[in-house]
Amino acid sequence: MKSIFTFLLLLGTLQTNAEQPNIVLIYMDDMGYGDIGCFGSTKNRTPAIDKMAREGMRFTDFYVTSGVCTPSRASLLTGCYPRRVNMHVDQNDKWVLFPAARKGLNPDEITIAEILKKQGYATACIGKWHLGDQPDFLPTRQGFDSYFGIPYSNDMGRKHIPLPLLRDEKVIEAPIKQAPITRRYTEEAVSFIKANATKPFFLYLPHTSVHLPLFPGKEFAGKSKNGKYGDWIEEVDASTGSILQTLKDLNLDQKTLVIFTSDNGSNGSNGGSNDPLKGSKGTTDEGGMRVPCVMRWPGKIAAGAICDQLASTLDMLPTFAALAGGKVPGDRKIDGHDIRDLLFGKEGAQSPHKAFFYYHTSQLQAVRSGKWKLVLPQSEKFTGWSKKIKESPLQLFDLKTDPGEKNNLAKSNPEVVKRLMTFVKGAQNDLGDGEQVGKGQRPAGWVKEAQLLLLKK
Numbered sequence: 220m221k222s223i224f225t226f227l228l229l230l231g232t233l234q235t236n237a238e239q240p241n242i243v244l245i246y247m248d249d250m251g252y253g254d255i256g257c258f259g260s261t262k263n264r265t266p267a268i269d270k271m272a273r274e275g276m277r278f279t280d281f282y283v284t285s286g287v288c289t290p291s292r293a294s295l296l297t298g299c300y301p302r303r304v305n306m307h308v309d310q311n312d313k314w315v316l317f318p319a320a321r322k323g324l325n326p327d328e329i330t331i332a333e334i335l336k337k338q339g340y341a342t343a344c345i346g347k348w349h350l351g352d353q354p355d356f357l358p359t360r361q362g363f364d365s366y367f368g369i370p371y372s373n374d375m376g377r378k379h380i381p382l383p384l385l386r387d388e389k390v391i392e393a394p395i396k397q398a399p400i401t402r403r404y405t406e407e408a409v410s411f412i413k414a415n416a417t418k419p420f421f422l423y424l425p426h427t428s429v430h431l432p433l434f435p436g437k438e439f440a441g442k443s444k445n446g447k448y449g450d451w452i453e454e455v456d457a458s459t460g461s462i463l464q465t466l467k468d469l470n471l472d473q474k475t476l477v478i479f480t481s482d483n484g485s486n487g488s489n490g491g492s493n494d495p496l497k498g499s500k501g502t503t504d505e506g507g508m509r510v511p512c513v514m515r516w517p518g519k520i521a522a523g524a525i526c527d528q529l530a531s532t533l534d535m536l537p538t539f540a541a542l543a544g545g546k547v548p549g550d551r552k553i554d555g556h557d558i559r560d561l562l563f564g565k566e567g568a569q570s571p572h573k574a575f576f577y578y579h580t581s582q583l584q585a586v587r588s589g590k591w592k593l594v595l596p597q598s599e600k601f602t603g604w605s606k607k608i609k610e611s612p613l614q615l616f617d618l619k620t621d622p623g624e625k626n627n628l629a630k631s632n633p634e635v636v637k638r639l640m641t642f643v644k645g646a647q648n649d650l651g652d653g654e655q656v657g658k659g660q661r662p663a664g665w666v667k668e669a670q671l672l673l674l675k676k
C-alpha cells in the first residue's frame with residue numbers, strides 16, 4: 220500500500236515537472252520599437268526574430284516601467300514598479316547605478332529566478348545585470364545559479380574602472396574586449412541549454428547590445444545597411460536563431476517559452492528607431508517605454524498571433540510563477556499580473572492592468588488606462604536624461620489612433636481626464652511622486668562602503 224502511494228506521489232511529481240516549461244528571456248539594451256523587421260524596420264535584417272514572431276505572438280502594447288536600464292530591470296525581475304522597490308534612482312538621485320554603487324536591489328526582494336529555483340529550475344543570468352555591483356547584489360545572490368557578463372552599462376569603463384567581465388562573483392577579465400561579447404554570451408547560453416536539457420531551466424539573457432558604444436562582432440561589422448547599430452542588431456538576430464535552433468535540435472521546442480524584448484526604447488540616434496512612436500530612451504513618451512515583444516511557445520501560443528492588450532515586464536514574474544507551479548510572494552504587493560490568458564489567446568482576454576504608470580526618476584509623469592494616456596501637467600518636468608523643462612501642460616492622447624502622441628484631446632474629454640486622475644491619486648499615495656513618499660514603497664539594498672569590481676592578479 221505504502222509503495223503504491225509512493226509511486227503515485229512520484230508520478231504526480233513527474234507529471235508536474237513534465238508540464239513546467241523552460242523559459243528563455245532575451246532582453247535587449249536600448250533597442251527601439253521600430254528596430255526589428257516584425258515591428259516595421261526596413262533597415263535591420265532580423266529573419267530569426269521575424270520567424271519567431273510568425274511562429275508565436277507579437278505584443279504591440281508592451282511596456283517597460285522606465286526609460287532607462289536599472290529601474291526597468293528591477294521591475295522585470297521583481298514584478299514591481301521601480302519606486303516600490305526604491306530602484307528608481309541611485310544614491311545620488313541619478314537614474315541608473317554607476318560602478319561601485321552603494322545601492323542595489325534589496326536581497327530581500329524576491330526575483331523571478333528565486334521563484335523558479337524553488338520550483339526546481341536551473342537558472343542562469345548571462346549578460347548585463349545593472350542591479351548592483353557589490354557582492355550582496357549580484358545575480359548569484361538573487362536566485363541565479365550562475366552569472367557571466369558585464370555587470371553594468373558598456374560605456375561605464377574608465378581608466379581607473381576597466382570594464383569588467385564577471386563569472387559568478389569574480390572578475391575574470393578587465394578591461395574586456397567588447398566586440399566578441401555577443402558571440403561569447405551566445406556560446407554560454409547554448410552550453411547552458413545543452414547542459415540542462417533534461418530539467419526545467421530559466422535562461423535570462425540580457426544582451427549588452429545595442430547600448431552605446433556600439434560593438435558588433437567582426438563577422439557582422441560592416442554587413443548591415445544601418446551602420447554599426449544595424450550590424451549589432453543583426454548579430455543578436457543570429458544569436459537568437461542559434462538559441463532557437465539549439466532548442467529544436469534538443470527537441471525542446473514544445474517545452475520552451477522564448478521571449479524577445481528590450482529594456483527601454485532607442486535613443487533615436489546612431490541608427491536606432493522607435494517608429495511610429497514619439498520620443499526616445501530616457502523619456503516617458505511611448506518611444507521611451509513601449510518596446511517590441513515577441514513570445515513563442517509552439518503548441519501553446521498560436522502561430523502568427525497579435526496581442527494589442529497592454530502588458531508589461533511587470534507581468535513576467537506572476538506569469539512565470541504560474542507556469543512553473545510556483546507562487547507569487549503573498550507577503551508584499553506585486554504590481555504585475557498573470558497574463559497566461561493573453562498568451563494562450565483566451566477569447567475576450569483583456570489587459571489585467573486597469574492603469575499603467577509612467578515614472579521619470581521620482582516623478583510620476585503619465586498614466587495609461589485602456590486606449591487613453593494622460594500626461595500630467597508639471598511645473599518643472601524631467602525630460603531626457605537629466606534635463607528639465609518648465610511648465611508642461613495637461614495632455615490626453617488616444618493611443619489607438621494616435622500612437623505618435625500628437626493630438627491633445629484633454630479639453631474635449633474632461634470625464635476621461637477625471638477618471639484617469641483617480642488612478643494618479645492612487646499611485647501618488649501608494650508609490651509616491653516627487654518628494655511625496657508612497658505608503659507602499661519598500662527599501663532598496665545598501666552597503667556601507669562599495670568597492671570597484673577589479674581584476675585581482
Ligand SMILES: [Ca+2]
Nearest residue numbers: 248249288482
Ligand atoms: Ca537600457
Ligand SMILES: [Ca+2]
Nearest residue numbers: 326327328329
Ligand atoms: Ca532575494
